[in-house]
Amino acid sequence: MSQFTTEHTPAEIVKVFPKASDLFKERRIDFCCGGDRPLGDVFKEGKIDETVVLGELNSAFDSWKQEDHEIVDWDAIPPTELIDHVVHTHHAYLNEELPALGQFVTKIFRVHGANHPHLKELHRLYNDFKVDMEEHMIKEEGEVFPLIKEYEKNPSEKLLDHIHEANGGLEDEHEASGNILKRMREITKGFEPPADACSSYRITYARLAEMEADTFQHVHLENNILFKKL
Incomplete structure (x- = not known):
């Protein structure tokens, strides 16, 4: 292109x-x-x-x-390999980061919430996102991804219909989680900490921005590449 x-x-x-x-x-x-x-x-x-x-x-x-970039042609990667990449890269990141970052979100709400009221909504949104993504990843790894791997080995119309039905639910969940991230970005003014923010405040916002970027790439690989292969 x-x-x-x-x-x-x-x-x-x-x-x-x-x-x-x-x-x-x-x-x-x-x-x-x-x-x-x-x-x-x-x-x-x-x-x-x-x-x-x-x-x-x-x-x-x-x-x-x-510049010298290695360009990955995701469309050429088989579904099983792509699934393994998503699980070992993006799921592994969220499984480690969600509990750890949650402690920071709670801390800045407790310490600064009185002066920065938006931190109350941020705390609620973050915990909604955390629960949604944890349940979502369990569903993917326990139900949907094994179906896709099985289909790659033994394709059938019945299995494909089952996968399409399951994927519809996953895409709805992706959209809901994406909307939570968009709202978090909105109320934090693009994860830009206030001028008087302490180090914990700044670390929290930086890690939220990193989590948003990783999650959008994660969802992009599933919605626009993995699911489209089927």
Whole structure:
């Protein structure tokens, strides 16, 4: 792909140019759950200046191509291998990070909540996200991913129908979790700590931003690549 246009979807762009996800997050352009809509439609709906965004996007892509990057063709990777990557990379990260980061979210709410009322909502949102993602990953690893691996070895229409039904529920859960992350970003002003924030406050926001980035990539790989293989 030499240049991105309004006909390309955010999901297609992130497949080719992973760093585009940073620009999309800044512009609040969905590249995972709703990432299969053409940019032209997204720009119209969000009243976004397409000339500016496409200019930034293609300029960044041109610079990125000059660097030495290993480009992963996710579409060429078999489902089982992709599932193993998701589990050992993204699920492993969340299983370790969710409890640890939860302690920081609770701490800054306890210490700074009186002066920063949005931390009460952040605390609630984070815990909703934590429970949703933990249950979601258990369902994927215990039910859906084994079905997909079985289908890769022994394909059948009955099994495929079962997978499609299960995937519909997973995509709904992805969208709900994505909406929680968007709300967290909104109330924290893009995870930008206030000027008087202590080190714990700053660490919490930095780790929330990192978790958001990892989760969006995680959902992108499932929704736009793994599930589309089926």
